[in-house]
Amino acid sequence: MSTPVRFAILSMAHVHAPAYAAALQALPETELVAIWDDDSERGLRAGTNFGVPCYVDLHDLLRRDDIEAVIITSENVNHRDLALAAAEAGKAILCEKPIATVIDDAEAMIAAAQTYEVILATAFPVRHNLPALRTREALRSGAIGEPIAIQATNHGTLPPGWFTSRDRAGGGAVMDHTVHVADLLRWYLGQDPVDVYAEMSNRLYGLSVEDTAFLTLRFPSGVVATLDPSWSRPPSFPTWGDVTMEIAGTRGTLQLDAFAQRLVLSPAQSQHVEWIGWGADMDRAMILDFARAVRNGTPPAASGRDGERALAVVAAAYASAQSGRPEAVAAPPD
Amino acid sequence: MIRVGLLGAGMIGQVHADAYATLPDVEVVSVAGLGAERAARLAEALGATPTIDIMAAAADPRVDVVDVCLPTALHQQATEVAARAGKDVICEKPLALTLEAGRRMIGVCRTARVHLLPAMVVRFFPQYQALAGAVRDGAIGTPASCTLVRQGFYPSGSGGWYRDESRSGGIFLDLMIHDFDWALARFGPAERVFAQLRHAGSVPFTQGMATVRHRSGVLTQLTGTWGHPGPFTTRIEVAGTGGLLQYDSRDSESLELLVLAAPEDAGDVPLPNLATTDNPYRTELLHFFEVISGHAAASVTAEDSLRALALALCAREAARTGRPMAVPSEAA
Numbered sequence: 054m055s056t057p058v059r060f061a062i063l064s065m066a067h068v069h070a071p072a073y074a075a076a077l078q079a080l081p082e083t084e085l086v087a088i089w090d091d092d093s094e095r096g097l098r099a100g101t102n103f104g105v106p107c108y109v110d111l112h113d114l115l116r117r118d119d120i121e122a123v124i125i126t127s128e129n130v131n132h133r134d135l136a137l138a139a140a141e142a143g144k145a146i147l148c149e150k151p152i153a154t155v156i157d158d159a160e161a162m163i164a165a166a167q168t169y170e171v172i173l174a175t176a177f178p179v180r181h182n183l184p185a186l187r188t189r190e191a192l193r194s195g196a197i198g199e200p201i202a203i204q205a206t207n208h209g210t211l212p213p214g215w216f217t218s219r220d221r222a223g224g225g226a227v228m229d230h231t232v233h234v235a236d237l238l239r240w241y242l243g244q245d246p247v248d249v250y251a252e253m254s255n256r257l258y259g260l261s262v263e264d265t266a267f268l269t270l271r272f273p274s275g276v277v278a279t280l281d282p283s284w285s286r287p288p289s290f291p292t293w294g295d296v297t298m299e300i301a302g303t304r305g306t307l308q309l310d311a312f313a314q315r316l317v318l319s320p321a322q323s324q325h326v327e328w329i330g331w332g333a334d335m336d337r338a339m340i341l342d343f344a345r346a347v348r349n350g351t352p353p354a355a356s357g358r359d360g361e362r363a364l365a366v367v368a369a370a371y372a373s374a375q376s377g378r379p380e381a382v383a384a385p386p387d
Numbered sequence: 388m389i390r391v392g393l394l395g396a397g398m399i400g401q402v403h404a405d406a407y408a409t410l411p412d413v414e415v416v417s418v419a420g421l422g423a424e425r426a427a428r429l430a431e432a433l434g435a436t437p438t439i440d441i442m443a444a445a446a447d448p449r450v451d452v453v454d455v456c457l458p459t460a461l462h463q464q465a466t467e468v469a470a471r472a473g474k475d476v477i478c479e480k481p482l483a484l485t486l487e488a489g490r491r492m493i494g495v496c497r498t499a500r501v502h503l504l505p506a507m508v509v510r511f512f513p514q515y516q517a518l519a520g521a522v523r524d525g526a527i528g529t530p531a532s533c534t535l536v537r538q539g540f541y542p543s544g545s546g547g548w549y550r551d552e553s554r555s556g557g558i559f560l561d562l563m564i565h566d567f568d569w570a571l572a573r574f575g576p577a578e579r580v581f582a583q584l585r586h587a588g589s590v591p592f593t594q595g596m597a598t599v600r601h602r603s604g605v606l607t608q609l610t611g612t613w614g615h616p617g618p619f620t621t622r623i624e625v626a627g628t629g630g631l632l633q634y635d636s637r638d639s640e641s642l643e644l645l646v647l648a649a650p651e652d653a654g655d656v657p658l659p660n661l662a663t664t665d666n667p668y669r670t671e672l673l674h675f676f677e678v679i680s681g682h683a684a685a686s687v688t689a690e691d692s693l694r695a696l697a698l699a700l701c702a703r704e705a706a707r708t709g710r711p712m713a714v715p716s717e718a719a
Contacts, residue, residue: 198589198590199587201585201586201587201592201594202583202585202594202612204536204610250581250598250711252598252600252606253606254531254532254604254605254606256529256530256532256604256605257531257532257626257627257628258628264531265531265532265606265626266606267532267598267606267608269581269598271583275585276585277583277585277594277596279596279598279608279610281532281534281608283532283626285531285532285624285626285631286631287626287629287630287631289630290631301592301594301612301615302587303588303589303590303592304590306615306616306617308617377579377711378710378711379581379709379710
């Protein structure tokens with residue numbers, strides 16, 4: 054690759070933003086040149102940490118021609134406006150998941166990227182998790198024959214701040230933790246689910262959004278996948294959560310624990326055991342993939358459409374929780 | 388000395404026979420089996436009389452207690468014959484293939500004033516008892532959700548009866564009944580259940596998946612697999628307002644034997660590895676004989692077993708229709 058791709062980060066609201074900033078600075082193929090944040094204090098703090106200017110006026114930043122790409126890590130509901138502004142300014146966009154909180158917003162983002170001919174990618178880092186990638190290769194090679202049934206989890210601890218605000222996050226655990234596995238399932242099986250059944254509750258924390266859910270996804274091939282996206286790991290849990298999948302097939306079973314590569318730390322000063330992951334850095338791999346897409350004009354691993362397809366599963370889950378029935382996953386527009 | 392007639396010389400008959408050999412004040416006097424050879428072998432080991440006339444053995448005047456370890460389709464008839472002959476009855480799970488049959492069995496035993504003790508053995512597994520105790524003691528506060536998984540190789544049974552839904556009830560009734568029962572005992576009656584059933588066309592593989600909403604508001608997700616290629620595996624997790632409890636049999640092997648030779652034939656029916664635990668089948672039978680002797684109240688009743696059966700039947704129907712099923716309150 055020739056010169057590094059020059060990035061700005063739009064909003065430090067998301068917990069992943071600091072890791073992305075660190076990855077941009079660590080990779081020789083990328084450079085972090087600016088941050089924008091609507092919370093000026095948070096933005097200035099990040100700017101100081103990472104040694105880059107922080108803008109309070111989005112358009113001042115987007116007017117800079119030397120910035121080629123942006124990573125959007127705002128509150129979920131602001132993805133749309135930021136993506137539309139960035140697309141209009143001709144910037145390539147890597148948008149944190151979920152791509153938006155409603156399908157209409159996702160479609161507007163996809164349309165804007167088309168209109169202004171910029172790349173729109175969705176941040177699905179688990180596609181770059183090496184065990185998850187090897188799982189796909191094993192499936193493709195026929196290692197377990199035809200897939201039959203899947204048990205998946207994407208557990209988490211209760212996330213901080215706006216993540217539990219319906220107005221800003223668009224929902225609770227289902228909005229936050231369905232899309233990673235929904236995307237992996239689409240990527241593995243090569244098809245969208247037909248419908249989704251969901252049971253949800255808010256018994257753990259009593260918030261206005263759900264903290265607990267069980268989803269069942271049915272695919273055209275007949276594969277049935279169950280998914281637990283709950284925020285059911287307590288604060289004492291040794292890590293943030295998990296991504297696991299057990300895929301039963303006609304010739305065998307694959308058991309994926311995406312973050313099993315870990316050290317176990319028992320600190321003398323604390324009651325809590327901690328897990329320290331030592332697996333390959335999926336955030337870096339994702340950002341590198343996106344930077345290559347920007348530099349070479351190739352498609353990124355996960356597009357805006359992939360983000361919208363995963364969001365369609367979330368929308369069906371919420372519809373099912375309302376209706377008490379399995380609800381169809383909306384088809385993409387032609 | 389309590390004299391037992393053991394009906395069934397298949398996998399569970401053998402497991403019970405092993406436990407009887409260690410129980411004080413219990414003597415197995417007859418073993419009735421569908422296969423003469425297996426019945427004879429088991430009877431010889433126990434110093435009992437073998438027979439292939441199962442219903443005659445159920446009414447054998449020499450026995451006080453009949454232990455029904457037969458294929459499920461035979462539970463009702465054997466139980467009723469034994470009860471009418473005045474025997475206390477221990478009956479394997481599931482209690483019956485239909486609610487009507489289960490209710491009749493309970494009615495006949497009540498009329499005959501004999502015990503009907505359902506062998507819901509998972510209640511006697513030490514790890515499930517520890518989990519139940521921790522939940523009851525509030526270790527995780529108010530429960531919100533529970534995941535229960537049970538996976539083993541595809542059972543055959545005499546004449547392949549497990550594979551015949553008309554004889555075994557299928558995976559929801561035969562395998563997942565344990566977890567339905569455990570969830571009902573912990574989190575109370577079910578409001579509705581959604582379920583899916585997957586078969587592989589080409590190989591013996593069946594996976595049942597169910598989501599239960601309890602009237603208490605707790606959500607339970609259950610998975611049962613016949614045809615799992617790994618070792619017999621059970622997993623549970625319960626999440627609550629005060630924490631998270633997890634059990635995974637794969638992380639709990641206190642002793643593993645690794646050998647170079649090819650593995651031996653695993654047998655008819657998958658069983659958990661019990662090498663390093665108190666044998667829960669023995670714990671179960673010991674408890675039942677305390678109940679029969681009047682020294683204890685039953686910790687699991689035929690009505691509990693019937694409620695688990697009702698939920699399993701609803702799950703099977705939900706899987707057939709693809710729609711969530713309301714669980715009738717009289718069943719729950």
